[in-house]
Amino acid sequence: MASQLYAQGANHILGKSTQIDFATDTFKILFYSSSYSSAHEFVSDLTGGSIIARSGSLSGVTLGSVAAGVIDANDITVTAVSGSAFTHVILYKDTGSDSTSPLIAIFDISSFTPTGADISVIWNASGLFSIA
Amino acid sequence: MLQEGRLPLLAAEHDAVDKLIAKHPDAAVSFSRRDPGETGPLVVSVDEATYTVAADGKTRKKAN
Numbered sequence: 001m002a003s004q005l006y007a008q009g010a011n012h013i014l015g016k017s018t019q020i021d022f023a024t025d026t027f028k029i030l031f032y033s034s035s036y037s038s039a040h041e042f043v044s045d046l047t048g049g050s051i052i053a054r055s056g057s058l059s060g061v062t063l064g065s066v067a068a069g070v071i072d073a074n075d076i077t078v079t080a081v082s083g084s085a086f087t088h089v090i091l092y093k094d095t096g097s098d099s100t101s102p103l104i105a106i107f108d109i110s111s112f113t114p115t116g117a118d119i120s121v122i123w124n125a126s127g128l129f130s131i132a
Numbered sequence: 133m134l135q136e137g138r139l140p141l142l143a144a145e146h147d148a149v150d151k152l153i154a155k156h157p158d159a160a161v162s163f164s165r166r167d168p169g170e171t172g173p174l175v176v177s178v179d180e181a182t183y184t185v186a187a188d189g190k191t192r193k194k195a196n
Binding site: 056074076112 | 161
C-alpha cells in the first residue's frame with residue numbers, strides 16, 4: 001500500500017464535521033503497526049494495541065508555504081520509543097479525544113523496530129502532502 | 133524518513149530536554165525543529181503540556 005490520505009481525512013479537510021484547519025488546529029503523529037483501512041476515520045478506529053507511540057504537537061505546520069496546496073511541518077523527535085516494530089506513521093488532528101480526532105494521512109515506512117531510543121521523523125523537503 | 137536519534141540540538145537545548153525528561157519520567161516527550169542549526173525557541177511537548185526552550189537552555193511552560 002502506498003502512502004496516502006485517509007479517505008475520510010480528505011472529507012474532513014474538505015469541511016466534514018471537524019473541518020480541519022491547518023492554520024490553527026493541533027496535529028500529531030503516531031507510529032502504527034497495523035494496516036490501512038479506508039473505513040478508519042478517527043484515531044479510535046485504529047487498533048489500539050497497534051499504536052506504538054504518539055508524538056506531541058507538531059510545530060511549524062503550514063499550508064501553501066512550500067508551494068500552493070502543500071502541507072508542511074517541522075521535523076519531530078519522539079523520545080524514548082519502545083515496543084513492537086511498526087510500519088506506518090499516521091498524521092492526525094488532535095482534538096483531545098480519540099473518538100473525534102480525524103486521521104489525515106498514512107505514510108508507509110520500512111518496518112522500524114524501536115529500541116527505546118529517540119526516533120526522529122524527517123519530512124520530505126517538498127512537504128508532507130499536497131491537495132493541489 | 134525515520135532515523136534513530138534526536139534532531140540536532142544545541143548543547144544547552146539538549147540538556148534542557150534531558151531535564152524535562154528526567155522531571156517527567158512517565159510522560160511522552162517530543163520536540164520539533166525544521167533544520168539542523170535552526171535558531172529560535174525549541175518547542176517541546178510533555179504529554180499535553182508545551183514548553184519552549186531558548187538557545188541558552190532557559191525553559192518556559194506555555195500557557196494552554
